[in-house]
Amino acid sequence: MGRYILKRLITLVASLALASVVIFALIEVTPGDPASFMLGLNAAPETVAALRDQLGLDEALPLRYLQWVGGMLQGDFGLSYTYKVPVADLVADRLEISAPLALIALALSTALALPAGLWAASRRGRAGDALVMGATQLGIAVPNFWFAMLLVLVFAIKWQLFPAGGFPGWSDPLAALRALSLPALALALPQAAILARVLRSALIETLGQDYIRTARAKGLSRGAALTRHALRNALIPVLTILGMQFSFLLAGAIIIENVFYIPGLGRLIFQAITQRDLIVVESVVMILVFAVIAVTFLTDLAYALVDPRLRRPA
Structure with a gap:
């Protein structure tokens, strides 16, 4: 190891x-x-x-x-040409918003995708499977900014359950979470669709393995074989998607943050590009690349925990 x-x-x-x-x-x-x-x-x-x-x-x-x-x-990312403040301070302020937004969106994506993928795999070829696959195809095809605008129209304007945009700060945690709810859901829905399809495919492939058939022959029900044996062995492609999703949610939320007027890293990069603030662009992009590579590293470690065969020297 x-x-x-x-x-x-x-x-x-x-x-x-x-x-x-x-x-x-x-x-x-x-x-x-x-x-x-x-x-x-x-x-x-x-x-x-x-x-x-x-x-x-x-x-x-x-x-x-x-x-x-x-x-x-040394932790010094330089001084912003435009704002005349350290880039590290700008990034820290924006990360307080973007990191929780990405984590909430990832949690929502996982919470939606896992039961959907399990349900579809356990009912392969039946109506439940077709329903889940149709919904996931729609989730992949429709852009997340369209979901964002639809969520604003329904939940913010019509029902007035959530704010339409802006961020009040973390002094009021409940108000802050309410402000991040719709952006997180808009980010999570397309990612949940991808993750559910990957999980379904991995589970169906795993269910065809000999050890699953042996477990079924010994009297284990299909649902028990799915959750006790197949799910663990189908997690490697799922972990890959989860790692990629967190990186995307952290770095790729520029459009969603602009739709909801959220002052996160996405808006900071957009503003820095339009203002030719090169030091901010370089430093923020480097931080995001580090986040992607670090998440990939942690995903590799998760592979080794899930599949002990990967720890053996080649």
Whole structure:
């Protein structure tokens, strides 16, 4: 197990190093000068030059890359060009919203998908299976921002059960959770549809294995064989999807956060791109890449816990 974890850690570090180079290179070669954008088209050249010097934009790219990476390793992500505050403070403020939103959406997705997938697999080829598969196909096909607008129309405007947008802060936890409920549900529904279909397919494949047939021949009911034996062995593809979903929910909620006017990481990235705040874009994207790679690492460890065969050296 120790060798397995060490190999995964080496892969994680190498992936982060490569990602940092790619992110820095891609963002730095994008057209447009942040200093000129911040000062406007009519700014004097000497004023633009002074601002470029103040922001460190005239330094060599390799030096700027090393300074950026060195600062991140110490927890210093630089100073925002636009807001004039540390990027770490901006990210911390937005993570207080985006991380709970992603976790709530993931919990909702799992809570919806697991019973749906189990129900469909246990009734393969029957009406219940067709109903679940039809609903999941609809959930995959319809964009989540459309779900978001529909939820606002029904639950916020017509029934007035939840707020239509905004975030009141965590000083009132109940109000904060109510504000995140509709965005989390809009994010969770398409992900639940994907997860339910993956779980159903994995369970059906597992139910055809010899050990399941042996268990059934010994008198175990189909439902008991499904929950006691098949579910555990069908979890590896499900864990893969769960890991990918959390990464997507954390990094890919830009549209939903803008629909509900939630000041999370998604809106921060959108605003930073429009304002050419390169240091914010680089740092936030790097943090999100780290989150994706870290979740993948934890998913690999979960694989080893579920399937002990993966711990054996090759």
